[in-house]
Amino acid sequence: MGRYFLKRLWHGAIVIFGVTVLVFVVTRLVGDPVKVMLPLEATAEQRAAFERELGLDRPMTIQFVDFMMGLSRLDFGKSLWQHRPAMQIVFEKLPLTLELAILGIGLAFVLSIPLGILSALRPGGVSDRSTVFVSLIGLSIPQFWLGLLLIIVFAVQLKWLPTSGIDTPAHIILPTITMALPALARLVMIVRSSMIDELNQQYVKTCFAKGLPFYRVVGVHALRNAALPVVTLTGWELIRAVAGYSVVVETVFAWPGLGLTAIQAIEREDLILLQAIVFTVAILVVLINILMDVAYKIIDPRLKMG
Amino acid sequence: MKTMRQMIWIIVMMAVVVFSATSASGQEITIALGSEPTTLDPQLREDGGERAVNDNVYETLMARTPDGKLKPGLVASEPKLLDPKTWEVKLRSGIQFHNGEPFNADAVVYSVKRIIDKKFNSEQISFFFTIVDAKKVDDLTVQIITDGPDPILLSRLYWMKMVPPVYSKDPKFAETPVGTGPYKFVRWNRGQNLVLEANPGYWGEAPAIKKVTYRFVSDAGTRLAGLMAGEFDIITNLLPEFTKKVPQAIHILGLEHPIIILNADAGPTKDARVRKALNLAVDKKALAEGLFEGFAQVAQGQLLSPSFFGFNKEVGPYPYDPNQAKALLKEAGAAGASIEIIGTAGRWLKDREMVEAVAGYWEAVGLKPKVRIFEFNEYLNRLFDRKTRADAIFVVSSNELMDADKSFSAYYKAGGVGSSNSDKDLAALIDSARTETDPAKRAALYHKAVKHAYDQAYFVWLLNIEDVYGVSKRLHWPGRVDAKMLVSEMRMK
Numbered sequence: 001m002g003r004y005f006l007k008r009l010w011h012g013a014i015v016i017f018g019v020t021v022l023v024f025v026v027t028r029l030v031g032d033p034v035k036v037m038l039p040l041e042a043t044a045e046q047r048a049a050f051e052r053e054l055g056l057d058r059p060m061t062i063q064f065v066d067f068m069m070g071l072s073r074l075d076f077g078k079s080l081w082q083h084r085p086a087m088q089i090v091f092e093k094l095p096l097t098l099e100l101a102i103l104g105i106g107l108a109f110v111l112s113i114p115l116g117i118l119s120a121l122r123p124g125g126v127s128d129r130s131t132v133f134v135s136l137i138g139l140s141i142p143q144f145w146l147g148l149l150l151i152i153v154f155a156v157q158l159k160w161l162p163t164s165g166i167d168t169p170a171h172i173i174l175p176t177i178t179m180a181l182p183a184l185a186r187l188v189m190i191v192r193s194s195m196i197d198e199l200n201q202q203y204v205k206t207c208f209a210k211g212l213p214f215y216r217v218v219g220v221h222a223l224r225n226a227a228l229p230v231v232t233l234t235g236w237e238l239i240r241a242v243a244g245y246s247v248v249v250e251t252v253f254a255w256p257g258l259g260l261t262a263i264q265a266i267e268r269e270d271l272i273l274l275q276a277i278v279f280t281v282a283i284l285v286v287l288i289n290i291l292m293d294v295a296y297k298i299i300d301p302r303l304k305m306g
Numbered sequence: 307m308k309t310m311r312q313m314i315w316i317i318v319m320m321a322v323v324v325f326s327a328t329s330a331s332g333q334e335i336t337i338a339l340g341s342e343p344t345t346l347d348p349q350l351r352e353d354g355g356e357r358a359v360n361d362n363v364y365e366t367l368m369a370r371t372p373d374g375k376l377k378p379g380l381v382a383s384e385p386k387l388l389d390p391k392t393w394e395v396k397l398r399s400g401i402q403f404h405n406g407e408p409f410n411a412d413a414v415v416y417s418v419k420r421i422i423d424k425k426f427n428s429e430q431i432s433f434f435f436t437i438v439d440a441k442k443v444d445d446l447t448v449q450i451i452t453d454g455p456d457p458i459l460l461s462r463l464y465w466m467k468m469v470p471p472v473y474s475k476d477p478k479f480a481e482t483p484v485g486t487g488p489y490k491f492v493r494w495n496r497g498q499n500l501v502l503e504a505n506p507g508y509w510g511e512a513p514a515i516k517k518v519t520y521r522f523v524s525d526a527g528t529r530l531a532g533l534m535a536g537e538f539d540i541i542t543n544l545l546p547e548f549t550k551k552v553p554q555a556i557h558i559l560g561l562e563h564p565i566i567i568l569n570a571d572a573g574p575t576k577d578a579r580v581r582k583a584l585n586l587a588v589d590k591k592a593l594a595e596g597l598f599e600g601f602a603q604v605a606q607g608q609l610l611s612p613s614f615f616g617f618n619k620e621v622g623p624y625p626y627d628p629n630q631a632k633a634l635l636k637e638a639g640a641a642g643a644s645i646e647i648i649g650t651a652g653r654w655l656k657d658r659e660m661v662e663a664v665a666g667y668w669e670a671v672g673l674k675p676k677v678r679i680f681e682f683n684e685y686l687n688r689l690f691d692r693k694t695r696a697d698a699i700f701v702v703s704s705n706e707l708m709d710a711d712k713s714f715s716a717y718y719k720a721g722g723v724g725s726s727n728s729d730k731d732l733a734a735l736i737d738s739a740r741t742e743t744d745p746a747k748r749a750a751l752y753h754k755a756v757k758h759a760y761d762q763a764y765f766v767w768l769l770n771i772e773d774v775y776g777v778s779k780r781l782h783w784p785g786r787v788d789a790k791m792l793v794s795e796m797r798m799k
Contacts, residue, residue: 041716254523256497
C-alpha cells in the first residue's frame, strides 16, 4: 500500500512537471504579451523597453532555466497583468474555486444516490422515467445557459437571490446549483444503472430470502457493490469542476475564483499567472486521483494496489 | 421536522439577503465594471478599472466639460505659455488631500517628476513623454518644461493625476489611495467590491451621491442581469441589442473609430480611384443601424470625433453610391480585383461583423474580397508589419487625448505603426502641427491634413461608436464624451 502510493506520487510529479513545461513552451510560442498589453499606437521603442522589463527578450533557454529555478521555490514570478506574485493570486483565488467545486459536486453526489436508487428499484416506473427525463435535460443544457437561466428566474424575476458576487452566503446558492446539476444528471444515471445490475444479482435474492430488512439489502449490500463506478465518476466530476466547469460558472456569476482568473489571464496573455494556475490545477488533479484510489480501497478491500 | 427547520432557515437567509440588497439608501449607488483595478496607484498602470475608480478620488490640473472642452481643474486659471517650451500654471489655493497634506506647488512638481521618472516605469508614459521637468516658482505657481513646443500639453495634463508627496511614498499607497477629489477611499475587498464615499472637505461643489460601491463583473450578460435585478445603477459596455430591455440606456459619442487602412503603396488599392470606390461601396449608415442598433454615427471622413482638436467640419462621409464605385473601378481597370481584408474577432465590439459586412459591400460592386480573420496576436503581427502591408486592414482607433496628433501619427503619417502610405506631404503637415503652438494655425494644419487624406481616400472611414451604459431608473447621469464615469456629475431623480 505504502509503496503503491509512493509510486503514484512519483507518477503524479512527472505529470505535473510535464504539464508545466508544456505550458511554458506553448504560451511562449503562441503568445506575445508585449503586443497585447501595450496600446496599439505604442512605438517600437516603447515595445522594446517593455519586453526588456518583462525579461522576454532573453533567449528561451535562459528563461527556462530561470523558470525552473523559480519553480523549485514555488515562485513563478510576478503576474504581468496584476504585478503581484502569481502564487499570491492563486492562493487568494483557490479557496473560492474549491469551495464552489466541493459544494457543487458534493451536492450532486449526495442527491444522486437516493434518486438513482429510487429509479433502480422500479426501472420503467413513473419515478424512474421522470428521473431519466430530467437527467437527460440536465445533460443537454449548456452550463453557462443554465447559469443565466437561474439568474433570470431567481434573481431578476423573483428577486430571491443575488445575481452575482460573493458578498453573503446566499451568493453561493445559484453557482452551486449550476455546478451541481450537470454532474448530478450524470451521477444519477450511473447510480441507477449500477444499482439495477446489482439488484439483479443472486446474492441480493439470497439476502432477501434470509429475511434481511429491505434498507440493509439495498442501502448496504447492493449499494456498496454498486459504489465503485459512482466514486470513479464523482472524482472525475470533481476534477472537471476544478479544471473546467469553474471557468464557466465563475464567469457567469462573477465568482472571483481560479477559473475566472484563468480566463482573464488568457485574455491578457499573462503567461506567468497562467503557468501558476495550470501548475496548481495539475497538482489538484493528481491529488484527487490519489484520493479516489484511497476511496476504492476503503470500499473494496479486495482490490490489489499496485 | 429537521428538514422543515432547515427550509425555514434558508428562507430567512434569503429574505435577509433580499432585504440587504434593496435597503441601500437613496444616495448610495453601485457601479458594475468589467474589470477590477490591478492597483490603485493612479500614475502607474494603463488600466481601465483603476481609472474608473481613481477618476473620482484624484484630480488633474486641467479638466474637461462633459462635452469635452478643456477647462481649469486644480489650476486657478488657464495655463500660460511663457516660451515655446515652458508652461506656467497657477494653482487654486486652500486645497488639501484627503489625509490633510496640502495641495501646492511641491505636490505638483512631485507628481510630474514621479510619473516621468524612468525608474518609476509608468505605463502611462505615452501620454507624458514630452515633459522633461517641473519647477516650483512660488507656493502656488509651477513651470512645466517640455522637450520642444508641445501644443497638446493641456490635454496631457488632463491625464496626470496629482498625488500627495509624502503619503505616496508609503507602500500602502497602491491599495488605499489619497487624492484631492470629491470622493475618498473607504475599502477594497479584492475580487469583491470597492467602496468610496463623498469627501466632506471637498473644495468644489459637494457631490449629490454620498457613497459609491464598485463591483467587478466581466460577463456582459451577468452585468445586465444585475442591472435588471436592481443591484446595479450603472453597467458599462452595454451591448446595443440589450438597449431596449434596460430601464435607461445612456449613449454618447465616444472615442472609438473603426476604420479600414488601405494600402496606398502597392496592390489594387495603390490607385486612388480604387480607394475611393471602396469608400463609396460601403453603406455606413446601414452598418450603424444594422450592427449597432443606431448606437454609432457615420464617421465624418476623418479619424476624429467632432469633439477632437483638429476636426474638420468641411469634410463629411463619402456617400453610399455603388454605381459610382463600379464606374471608378472600371475606369481604374480594377473591376473584379481581389482584395485581402484583415481583421480580428472579439477584441472590439462587432469587429468581425463589420469586416464581413464591408466585404459584402465590396463584393456587391464586383470585387473579390478575401476576408481573413486572425486571432488577436497574429492580427497584430499583420497590423504592425512594416514590410508587407495587406491591401486592407481593419482597426479600431481610440484617442483619449482628443487631439488629432495621436491617431494621425499612428495611422495617417507615413511610417506610423499602422500606416499604409508613403505620402510625404501629409507627413509634413502632421509633423508641423505637432510643434505649432498657435492653436488656430495648428487647427488649420490638421484641417488640411484631414482634407488631403480624404481626397486620397487613404482609409475607409466607417463609424464613430457611441459608448452605451445601462442605467437604473432612479439615477440621472448625462454621460461624458471622454468615457469617464464621474460620480460627482450623477444624481438621484
